[in-house]
Amino acid sequence: MMQDKLSFDYIIIGNGLAGLQLALQLAKDPFFKSHTIGLIDPSPKDSNDKTWSFWEIGAGQWDAIVEQTWHTAKFKSSEISLEIPLQEYCYKTIRSLEFYEASKTQLSKHSNIKFIEDTVAEIQEGTTAKVIGQKQSYSATHIFDSRVPKEFYTATDEHTLIHQHFKGWIIETDTPRFNPLAFTMMDYRFQYKNSTSFIYLLPFSETKALVEYTFFTPFTVASDIYDAFLKRYLLEEHNLENYRIIETEVGNIPMTDFLFWKYHTNSVTKIGTGAGWVKGSTGYSFKHTEKNVAKLIANIKAGHAPSHKLFKRKYKFYDKIFLKVLHDENEKGVWIFERFYSKNSIQTMFRFLDEETTFIEDLAIMKSLFSMAFIKAFFKVLFKF
Template sequence: MQDRTSFDYIIIGNGLAGLQLALELSKDPFFKSYTIGLIDPSLKDTNDKTWSFWEQGAGKWDSIVEKIWHSATFESPNVSLKIPLQNYRYKTIRSIEFYNYAKAQLLDCPNISFIVDTVETIETGSTTQVIGQKQNYSATHIFDSRVPDKFYAPNFQHTLIHQHFKGWIIETDSPSFNPEAFTMMDYRFQYKDSTSFIYVLPFSETKALVEYTFFTPFTVETAVYEDAIKRYLLEEHNMAHFRIIETEVGTIPMTDFPFWKFHTKNITKIGTGGGWVKGSSGYSFKHTEKNVAKLLANIKAGKRPSYNLFKKKFKFYDKIFLKVLHDENEKGVWIFERFYSKNTIRTMFRFLDEETSFSEDLAIMKSLFSMAFIKAFFKVLFKF
């Protein structure tokens, strides 16, 4: 199967979206006779990121979940909150565990081929061709997770906030963390007048991921992240000495760029390249799971895979939020203070999961009502 170059489906990119899609295709009897090629330049054999998400009760990924939390904290100069998650659970997965799990499932499937190659372009004509550095491949339909080139164009006309971060997984010799609650945001360590915060996932009393995260139109030097983490550990935990066992660095685009416009009859954009990262939060794990399910349902119903993937009202809400952060980035701490202190955990998570009714949306809007949002609303409405 490794020598095959012609497929029914090709998936470009063995990241979160590509592998979740491949897993669901492999489990569904409808696709049993379809040949599937997964192309990626990497073997996916290192831990390159951490995915976290919330859900109610047990879930399909629990066998590879690193840690589950039942409560959260939120801190700012003005607010200190302890947030019981009620029926929800906050879960984290190391990417290497996900990659290993997916590969173990898929390598046993005779209709699935893993291909290590770098895709240079896609050519459409009588057949759809994937042009790789090593060789070319053909498919009836292609699922492409690469970000469109136009996203990087100098005449970029859409709002872009960079969610950029650096984190350390650290170990200590003595108990230093409360493993029962994770820190969603701690704004007491802001960088100047920006939306920047400490995020902590305590795996045990002596081990935690401590991350410094920005939601900003700009990026910063490495020292900014590291100095903030060190200051947090010293001031909050009286910790001057610790062991760094892993480092995590990343940038996630939070944007209203219209990724969905790049779908064609034979090409469906997925993952980050398909706009599956939620613009106002940067979360993607559960959105990916939902979108994969919709893709398969659409195919089996004879529709385009990308049919009706997104809810327009939530795209509009994301546009407003991103406009506020872009134009008045210092408002971020106030926004999240209000969001977490004025709403129930159920309403907040349902809103971020794009499952709320309009009455629930109004409750969220009321909690965030301000001149900044009014101005952003009209700028977005009239494309100012």
């Protein structure tokens, strides 16, 4: 029999990146000191299930748990080979387990925060919002929900979806094989059937690295496809046949123009992947989550709806065009990224991906990518936006 419900001021559904970042910032802010917060997730989050990478200038708030930092990026294709100094930026990687453990340790110090292991079945909205779990029911003044709306999976004709799907190995070698001073953002010399597919390499030391095979495609592939290309890359690029796979990670990040914002209500605010906080054109989420959490909290304190002006319309439009090109002409991906990395400064590229550019900088990016594919996508999107 289900027990009586627990009551909170805020309930956060999902103890992933967005849920924990939100809880941490609520806990730090004196404004919310008297608010009770319940975090509901079916998992104890006690394993490493993903790796987050991001760029930023100088020191950041997550540096204590950063696995590795790089100041040089590489881009390779059959046409070009670039080694890109990141200037004032640095590229950082965090393992999810370290993030979960650090977050839970910090949050456990606050008596007004409660972790709950339960699976949410539904949300009932009324005078008081209710979360119906498999073990118990809960009530709250407001709910922050990171789950993807079910309509995302059913109304597939109403949005463009590119799968960022990947398989990665963390490997160790007996002899030095990697340059830990530079990471490889994209290596397109190992394409699968002329699709937008590439190798991503994060060298943690001369003998340890994360090597990942990634697709930006409308389709997915069987597991043995990733394995074959990972093996081929390690053999041809690093002359490696013998190595130890100490960890494997797989994933599928939605790159989409789905209208997540339509699913906010008076008592439920979508967050994280369920709110479209994963950038549609790249799949990056870590810094976007950090920014959106800050905006969300500022909105609450100002008396606005938490979701008030969380996204910039022009970048949604840009992402929509890019996704349309990748969906309709996926073979164009390598050309797009060749132009993007070779024709723009690292500062302009990162500012654009961080959604911080001026319109003049936007025009420079557009000029570098000018092609018939983008013209066609522009007009297709314009009449639907």
